[in-house]
Amino acid sequence: MKETFVLPNTEKLLEQQGEPCDKLVIVSLIGKSRLSATGLKIKSIGRMFASDTNRDSKNIIEGYYDDENQIIYLHAFTQLDTHCFVNGFEEMFKKHDSDDPTSDFLFLYNDVKCSFAKTLLVLFYVSHIVVLNHPDCNFDINYIQYFKALDSLRQKLSSQITEVLKEIGKLSPEWISTGRLCMPRLIFYFEHKPRNVQNLKKLEHNMEDRIYQILKKTRIINNSTSLFAIPLNQEFVYISNDPVQDRLGHAVARLMQNCQPGAAMHIESPFCRQNDIxxxxxxxxxxHIQQARSKGFDDVVASSRQLSLHPAHFELPHLTQWSEACKAVYNVIMQTESINALYTETRFSEQRCEKVFPMAIARYQEGLPSHYSHAVHESRLTAALNLFAAQARGPKSKEYCEKLVKNCNNHWKSGKQLCEYPSLTDNPCTLPKHASEQEHCSGVRYIAACDCGRIQRPREDPYSTKLANFTFYNQISKECGCSGLERIHFPIFEPSIKEYKPTVIAESEESLSDQSEESLSDRSANSQFIEQEKRKTVPSTTEYLPGMLTLSSPRDFLPQFSSWSLVCLGPSSLYSHNLGLLESHQPGFINSTNYLLPWDVTVYTKSKPVIPLEQQLDTQKFPVRQKKTRTNVNRVPQFTVKVFIGIEYECPRGNRFMLAAPDRVLRANPGSIVKDTGHKVAESDMPLYFPCPCRPAKPLTAQLMRIHVVTPKAPVLVTLNPRVQPVMGGPIFISGTKGPTALTQSTYWIMRLPFIYSTNKQNYSENHTGRLLQGVFAVNKIES
Structure with missing residues (x-):
């Protein structure tokens, strides 16, 4: 058996040339095949080509020269052959994925179709007869798309092909001008007939009529310049009646048959002799071959006028001439980049996406304000993407989806962004985006009372600790007049130079304060903190403490301002236990919650003296007390005093109320005596945040803002030592560095707590684990 050759390399073909051959007929096989066929088409011809050639990853046109009959058979192995596609898919996918990892499979399939179309066009240029193979008995309507695309491409390449053919000598003028030997004849081969069909010849004729009508109506065949032609008065459809059978079993059966005595296997190239008559x-x-050799083809379906303008041309070439022309035409066609007419799915997808894209943009921009937040942007973008996803189709959707996101982001960032810098209460700034040094405004306003609680005014959402805890209360106290009342001033930074700066706090110093509740209640501290207190000197006048005072703050430094306030309203007679806090004096209280709690305290003869914080931390003079059972040894009760205390909460609407216990709002009937006592409040941790009863359905969160104390006339010393832990495990904030604060006798005192708790590194927003630690109140006898 002679060796095959592969286009465009025809050297082997020229080596096989024997006697001079100047009337060659070229027959080409193309189409689709089953997986089991390994890419071979039409058994009787396809078996001339080896089945083990490497054809997995690219289209190959193999040729076989039958010098006896002067026929060249060209067999196209393309990626539309199932076997070739399956074997080469992994390699194609890797190559395509490396070029564009985000592309869809249809983009890869576009390359498959384009490669197949180029191969088909080459065969239409260099062949007399083209056999289109199909694995079943249905005409694949997708070929119409190929034929139209190839006809358009052929017209574009006609001048280029004419130029390259001119460079080849001894070619006829007609061949050069048309670029081909003739208008090739196309015949159809269907591998398997339908089931239960008796009259196969009638089926073939019906198929011919349907194919002719399709090609005629789609104007594929209309004149002498068409891509191909079909015979007018000859059969051009062949339906094989070979049964589908097991290939291995059939091969074994034939081998056994030929091994019988007297049997022999005869193969005459290029066909096998078949027994069916x-x-x-x-x-x-x-x-068809004999007609091509004798008189050629004249299959033009056109009027006489068209025939006179474009007469039919038919030529049987010489082997050398055909070989050179074939190589030239092959190189021109294969260098074509792409055939856009074949990209139906992707073109439809792109056109659909282009139509929906403006609609999605309009959905995003519909009714937008001049400036809007990131949340509004994301919401609108989601709506636009949902609209786009509902109407867009195909592989281009992802690309246009990314384009939509980019377009919407650019629209939002082109001067329409809000600042959205969070306030200390986590409300975003509602001003257009501006420089960070400019003032922010969230648009949120609260109602808050002054230090003494006598007047209420609206306040802006704070963006700094000073605005939250000092500036607002300083301004409103001037309006109220409580700035002139007796106050206890907490220590603050007093600079001695003009150029002062915040101190740098080391990590080790910050970590000293996270003590347990037990150590706090026993007034013990860790050894590092004690050593630090021993080394305490006069507070610095050149460096101030950033943030607020905590138990871990260095004692050498003080804050620039005090976040706490302790003011004396006047004598204890200002408060009436029967009337409670009057609306005229303390506005904003919810009905029946405006009472203080009576706290009966037994005073002993030998009570513990008030020890300053510095001495408490001196373990040599005052050793750390070990935990033990409390006893009243050597302590004789002398008298009992009544102290009125109250823990006040305030919600953003300005509603105020007292708690009777850590988990219960104080409720008292007007004009009657409060039944609750202050023991639970004095001896328990109180929540820093509590649901306000002003709106039961969706309660607002109220914050602990004031501590009320009415001291008795008895010779006792009432002290306040508030310690606030805004979050479980967080730092513990204190009002000053000198321990508990002593209050004067028979007076009404109100301590205002900070609105915001912050250190030099963190602001602590609302957290329901925050608490006011127990041990706020203490009563001791004044020793004479």
């Missing part, structure tokens, strides 16, 4: 594709094909 009536029907064979070799006889069917020989009719």
């Amino acid at each position: 009536g029907k064979s594709f070799s006889s069917f094909l020989q009719v």
Whole structure:
């Protein structure tokens, strides 16, 4: 058996040339095949080509030269052959994925179709007869798309192909001008007939009529310049009646048959002799080959006027001439980059996406304000993407989806962003985006009372600790007049130079304060903190403490301002236990919650003296007390005093109320005596945040803002030592560095707590684990 050759390399073909051959007929096989066929088409011809050639990853046109009959058979192995596609898919996918990892499979399939179309066009240029193979008995309507695309491409390449053919000597003028030997004849081969079909010849004729009508109506065949032609008065459809059988079993059966005595296997190239007398594709094909050799084809479907303008041309070439022309045409066609007419799915996808894209943009921009937040942007973008996803189709959707996101982001960032810098209460700034040094405004306003609680005014959402805890209360106290009342001033930074700066706090110093509740209640501290207190000197006058005072703050430094306030309203007679806090004096209280709690305290003769914080931390003079059972040894009760205390909460609407216990709002009937006592309040941790009863359905969160104390006339010393832990495990904030604060006798005192708790590194927003630690109140006898 002679060796095959692969286009455009025809050197082997020229080496096989024997006697001079100047009337060659070229027959080409193309189409689709089953997986089991390994890419081979039409058994009687396809078996001339080896089945083990490497054809997995690219389209190959193999050729076989039958010098005896002067016929060249060209067999196209393309990626539309199932076997070739499956074997080469992994390699194609990797190559395509490396070029564009985000592309869809249809983009890869576009390359498959484009490669197949180029191969088909080459065969239409260099062949007399083209056999289109199909694995079943249905005409694949997708070929119409290929034919139209190839006809358009052929017209574009006609001048280029004419130029390259001119460079080849001894070619006829007609061949050079048309670029091909003739208008090739296309015949159809269907591998398997339908089931239960008796009259196969009638089926073939019906198929011919349907194919002719399709090609005629789609104007594929209309004149002498068409891509191909079909015979007018000859059969051009062949349906094989070979049964589908097991290939391995059939091969074994034939081998056993030929091994019988007297049997022999005869193969005559290029066809196998078939025993069936009536029907064979070799006889069917020989009719067309003989016509090509004798008088050529004249299959033009056109009027006489068109025939006179474009007469039919038919030529049987010489082997050398055909070989050179074939190589030239092959190189021109294969260098074509792409055939856009074949990209139906992707073109439809792109057109659909282009139509929906403006609609999605309009959905995003519909009714937008001049400036809007990131949340509004994300919401609108989601709506636009949902609209786009509902109407867009195909592989281009992802690309246009990314384009939509980019377009919407650019629209938002082109001067329409809000600042959205969070306030200390986590409300975003509602001003257009501006420089960070400019003032922010969240648009949120609260109602808050002054230090003494006598007047209420609206306040802006704070963006700094000073505005939250000092500036607002300083301004409103001037309006109220409580700035002139007796106050206890907490220590603050007093600079001695003009150029002062915040101190740098080391990590080790910050970590000293996270003590347990037990150590706090026993007034013990860790050894590092004690050593630090021993080394305490006069507070610095050149460096101030950033943030607020905590138990871990260095004692050498003080804050620039005090976040706490302790003011004396006047004598204890200002408060009436029967009337409670009057609306005229303390506005904003919810009905029946405006009472203080009576706290009966037994005073002993030998009570513990008030020890300053510095001495408490001196373990040599005052050793750390070990935990033990409390006893009243050597302590004789002398008298009992009544102290009125109250823990006040305030909600953003300005509603105020007292708690009777850590988990219960104080409720008292007007004009009656409060039944609750202050023991639970004095001896328990109180929540820093509590649901306000002003709106039961969706309660606002109220914050602990004031501590009320009415001291008795008895010779006792009432002290306040508030310690606030805004979050579980967080730092513990204190009002000053000198321990508990002593209050004067028979007076009404109100301590205002900070609105915001912050250190030099963190602001602590609302957290329901925050608490006011127990041990706020203490009563001791004044020793004479």
